[in-house]
Amino acid sequence: MAQRNTWQRDRVREALTDAPGFVSAQALHATLRGENTGIGLATVYRALATLAASGEADQLQSPDGEAIYRACSTTGHHHHLICRSCGLAVEIEAHEVEAWAQRTAAAHGFTAAEHVVDIFGLCASCSALRAADPVGERVD
Numbered sequence: 001m002a003q004r005n006t007w008q009r010d011r012v013r014e015a016l017t018d019a020p021g022f023v024s025a026q027a028l029h030a031t032l033r034g035e036n037t038g039i040g041l042a043t044v045y046r047a048l049a050t051l052a053a054s055g056e057a058d059q060l061q062s063p064d065g066e067a068i069y070r071a072c073s074t075t076g077h078h079h080h081l082i083c084r085s086c087g088l089a090v091e092i093e094a095h096e097v098e099a100w101a102q103r104t105a106a107a108h109g110f111t112a113a114e115h116v117v118d119i120f121g122l123c124a125s126c127s128a129l130r131a132a133d134p135v136g137e138r139v140d
Contacts, residue, residue: 008039012047013071016057022068022080059119083123108116 015031016023029044038056040048048069058070070080070089079097081090097117105113122130 009047017071020069021089038134080118088123
């Protein structure tokens with residue numbers, strides 16, 4: 001059954017597109033609440049689930065186990081580099097990972113294998129901030 005577009009879903013999609021990287025539903029809701037949209041947290045969750053299911057948003061799990069989302073700029077299968085500090089996300093191709101996943105699955109008799117690979121680290125800017133702060137006021 002096709003989902004109908006609502007102004008709330010459209011506004012969630014816009015806010016997600018405006019976000020600098022991956023964001024949680026709670027963070028996106030806080031942004032929308034700050035704009036006095038009247039959009040509730042449950043509506044944000046439903047809109048994000050719909051956007052992820054349709055391929056308009058990437059959804060993955062943060063190292064803390066929280067679902068995070070990002071407006072998707074690539075329609076095909078891809079991977080991400082994600083900064084643990086600022087949330088910057090870079091879409092990457094990983095041909096070696098693709099070949100490894102298929103070889104590994106086949107070696108164990110698996111077919112139609114799928115995989116998810118995302119790399120979390122610190123981007124160049126956050127790494128530079130960390131290096132420039134020897135006192136202990138670290139980013140993370």
